[in-house]
Amino acid sequence: MEKVHEYYQFILPLVIEAGKVMKNVVEVKTELKNNDYGDIVTQYDRQIEEVLIRKIKDRYPTHCHIAEEEMSTKDEKPNLTDEPTWIIDPIDGTANFARGIAFTCVSVGLTINKEQVLGVVLNPYLDELFTAIKGEGAFLNGTRIFTSGCKDxxxxxxxxxxxxxxxxxxxxxxxxxxxxxxxxxxxxxxxxxxxxxxxxxxxxxxxxxxxxxxxxxxxxxxxxxxxxxxxxxxxxxxxxxxxxxxxxxxxxxxxxxxxxxxxxxxxxxxxxxxxxxxxxxxx
The missing domain is CATH 3.40.190.80 (D-Maltodextrin-Binding Protein; domain 2)
Incomplete structure (x- = not known):
């Protein structure tokens, strides 16, 4: 797990920087994706994703990645291997983001040997940073969190x-x-x-x-x-x-x-x- 902690310390500031990009946006231009959902994409989805991929590849050239906007241009399904794989959603909730609704985020997960080991999610508008490392609990802004426990x-x-x-x-x-x-x-x-x-x-x-x-x-x-x-x-x-x-x-x-x-x-x-x-x- 030592390596996973290293990866966490690497990706966290990159996600925070991506959140700053989102928060400083003045004008958003949207395009319709070529899919059955009527999904939209903005220039910021692509910008954030490209920066994250580039910095990951610079630091860990042997690592793989699966990223939303990159995959949307390919007529193929992503393939998960045993290699460390960064799974990136540069802006989740793009429709909310484009309309100025503060329920949107940057999301990065990491798998190793096809197993989920790390998750970092930032909503910069509500200042909510969710993090988890497999086996070590989940946190919101550094404080341990738990589900409601509801059973009914x-x-x-x-x-x-x-x-x-x-x-x-x-x-x-x-x-x-x-x-x-x-x-x-x-x-x-x-x-x-x-x-x-x-x-x-x-x-x-x-x-x-x-x-x-x-x-x-x-x-x-x-x-x-x-x-x-x-x-x-x-x-x-x-x-x-x-x-x-x-x-x-x-x-x-x-x-x-x-x-x-x-x-x-x-x-x-x-x-x-x-x-x-x-x-x-x-x-």
Missing amino acids: INTSTMNYEITIARNEKYYDLYMYRFKHLIKTVAGILAMGSAVMGLCYVACGKTDAYQCDGLYPWDAAAGTLIVREAGGFVSDSSGEEFDLMNPNFLATASEELCQQYLEVEGNADEEREQCLREGKEYMP
Whole structure:
């Protein structure tokens, strides 16, 4: 773990500098990405990512990286190897960032031997620095954090990125689950940043976060931070979480996760039945 501490001390000031770039932005120009989500990108996403990659390669030339904007220009899926791999989301919650909404962040995760070992997330607007090293706990601005520990779905507040449903591939999946969840949980939020959504489960501000159809950079740092804060992360199907195909359910406790999986499982069964019968989604 000595090396991981070295990597932490290396990446932390780079993430803080990236946060300063975000905070000092005056004008943001957006472009539409070529994907099914209607995602946008700004000049600052690219600028921050390029600087992070360059400085990582200068210091550790044998290390690998997986970065959002770089991968968005390639018609291929990222490949995770055993080599130290930096997984970078230069600005997560770009739509929030472009609109001046202070729920956005820089996120960097590190894997070694395909295992998540380090996560650093900074929201410069709210001065929230979330960090975790595998086996050493999770922290917010240097103070140890824990999930809420919630074990009852009926009293839980959930973060659910319903806007993913605009992708036709996920529309039915999201809408059927939403139909079941809205009748069960105490509250549902849609906050617009996967990484910050995970970090807010870690620090107890929300109790659960579920999202399908994301990418490794959306989950590499945040899921580690949740686990190190005492939370539980599962694939939303109930299978083991797969960083390279991150359909995740992150909860304050394992007991809460199982309750969410049961509700969402019932929703998925209803959806499958309607598909077999040729029915379109019905609320």
